[in-house]
Amino acid sequence: MNGTARPAWAWEVQTAALMAVVGASALFSVGLLVSDLFVRSYVLSGGESELPMIVETVIVRSGEINVLFFVAVVTYIAGFTWWRRATRSMLRAAGDRAEAATTHWTIPAWYLALGTALAIRWQNKASDDSPEAFASMLTWDAVQICVRLTGLVLLLFGIWRIRAQVSALVAETGVAAQKPAGPDRLAPPLARPAAPVAADLGPADDAFWLRAGEMADAAGGELALLETAGAATPRWVLVPPGGDLGAVRAGLPAGAVVSAYPSPPSAAGTEGFVPAPSDFYHGLLEDETGEVRYQAVSPERMPVFLSRAGRARRWALYPTDSAQALHAVVRSPAARES
DSSP: OOSOOOBOHHHHHHHHHHHHHHHHHHHHHHHHHHHHHHHHHHHHTTTOSOOOHHHHHHHHTHHHHHHHHHHHHHHHHHHHHHHHHHHHHHTGGGTTHHHHHTOOTHHHHHHHHHHHHHHHHHHOOOSSSSHHHHHHHHHHHHHHHHHHHHHHHHHHHHHHHHHHHHHHHHHHHOTTBOOOSSGGGOOOOOOOOOOOOGGGSOBOOHHHHHHHHHHHHHHTSOEEEEEEOTTSOOEEEEEOTTOOHHHHHHTSOTTOEEEEESSOOBOSOOTTOOOOOOSOEEEEEEOTTOOEEEEEEOGGGHHHHHHHHHHSSEEEEEETTOTTOEEEEOOOHHHHHO
């Protein structure tokens, strides 16, 4: 077995079951179509043509078959709706790409075909008791079955394509991958980058903030400050050149490690970007509303981060061992006085 990540087995089984239900519904529709055509031929011939025994059975059991048809329609519609929601939930760690992976043009086309078939079925009634009117009704019934059958084929193809898209996303990102069978194949857990040890750092005093301000002025852009405090998620603070560093200092808790990075976030795309070698990275993502989020990035997760960065308003990626970064620890007021 190769090392490519694959979707969980439970999801694969659910997908196969859904495709089996849709395929069975399509075969059922073919049978109804053939039956309608035989009955139409029988009516137009004045009863001279013969009906196969299976068609006679369909006519006799028309009530039960209509109920079976309704159950089949409800089953595959509800089944697909549930399956797609479950798939998106499974891929939620992939962000916006989860919705893209579960979308295909055949799905809206199926909805259109389904609605058209139901409309034809609803309006299709014989105008009188003549054989010609009954034959016309059978003709339109055959038309709506053909439309519904086309929709089922589109749905089946759409599920197959979505499955391929989801598998590709899982292989690329490792999100929702099936768990390995043996303990010797267990992947290492996703860790957070190690913060600098507070005991080894100097204080975030006036000299540190003076250097940080000079760093922002030299970069000609916003200074990226990373606050790391205990088990809490690290937090980014962006300070513009000449910005109020005093307000930033006042908002930092005692004991927090603050790191300043000279390169401001970029609004450029990620195409052709090659990160500097490192065991771990601090990722910064800014969305269209101006919200800035932190993301821990390992080399294995780099494709996921760069994909998100390509859709962000601005982004940045800093190696945890960057030699250009400034680090300091925020002392408590008592420690500063002493």
